[in-house]
Amino acid sequence: MASRPLRKTLGGVVTYLVWIFMSVFTLLPIYWMFVVSARSRVELFGGPNLIQTTFFAENYLKPLSNPAYRGYLVNSLIIATSNAVLVMILAIMATYALSRYRLKGDANIFFWTITNRMAPPAVFLLPLFLLYTRVIKIGEWSLFDTHIGIILIYCVFNLPFAIWLLKGTIDGIPAELDEAALVDGANTLTVIVRIIVPLAAPTIAISGILSWIFAWNEYLFAATLTSVNARTITTGLAEFVTVTGTNWGEMAAMAVVAILPGLLFLSLVQRYIVTGLTFGAVKE
Structure with missing residues (x-):
């Protein structure tokens, strides 16, 4: 014993x-x-x-005094925040439709929605590059190297995951609440805003947080689909590698600056992440 x-x-x-x-x-x-x-x-x-x-301190002061690197930080903030907001809005609408309406082949719709996460992102690089530079083009304007272009592609890859997170939560919210609100004169948008969003808030928040982190840290699409105007901080780090050598100190300093917002953000919302991932269904 x-x-x-x-x-x-x-x-x-x-x-x-x-x-x-x-x-x-x-x-x-x-x-x-x-x-x-x-x-x-x-x-x-x-x-x-x-x-x-x-x-x-010069490792930090020199790059941060460069307008180009400050611009990269601003671009990353704009793209990550816009992507998170757009993903949350579209995910709520799409998941509510999949949960509440019975459509022909709705199970297949949900399955095919998440299949684009099954392939490695590199598979989409060449088609997206051609789409952005040759197909979607009006005169000299195209989606290449634009904020909206990179935001849209991030949304395409983040939206399926957000829908997957929200599906179980919204399925667990009793449909009787929707019906009671509709009887009282509310429309579908009012039902979503005043009933679904408050009850599913933890899961909606976690979908937005994870989408923001993905967009802030992403490198592959940003390096391929941007060049100057929409360049992000992750792609800007490559500029420290030159023909004369690599400036390791400044590169590491800017990498620290790049990860600090994500670390700070996660430290503030970590308990909400756990709540969102374990948020249970509303019982009748």
Whole structure:
């Protein structure tokens, strides 16, 4: 009998050791990025040292004084926020229709809606590039290198996930609430705004948060479908790699600046993320 508590203790120790290893493995690259961003070029090539005691502020001040990089940050903020708002609005409308109306092949509609997330994004690069530069073109204007162009493609990839999140929540809201409101003279839009949105608010919020994070961090589509006007901060990091070498300190500094909004945002809303992902159905 004495071996059972021992096995339980050993199992707990092993579990904690695994979690510690995974935490270090995950956080060490982020920590090293902060260290590199605080070092001068001489310190970077002076030998490995995990402890940083000085701070080389020029790595931050020089890029942030450049209007181009400030513009990249503004572009990222505009694109990520617009994408999140658009995804939430469209997801609510689409999910309400799929949940409340019985359409021919509605199960297939829901399935085909989420299939575009099954293919790797790289598959869509060439068709989208041709679509943006040659097909959707009016004179000299096209969707290439525009805010609306990148917002739309992010919406296409985020919307299925948002619909999938919302489907179970809205299915769990009793249809009798809708019917009672319609009897009282409300229209469909009023039902959605005053009944569905408040009851499904946690899930709607998490869909918006995850959409914002995806758009802020995304690189592949931003690098392919933008060049100057709609360039984001993630693609701007590539400019630190030049023919004369790589400016590791400034690149790391701008990478820190790029991840700080997401980290701050997540730290403020992390409990709402758990609430949104575990939000249960409303019981009758």
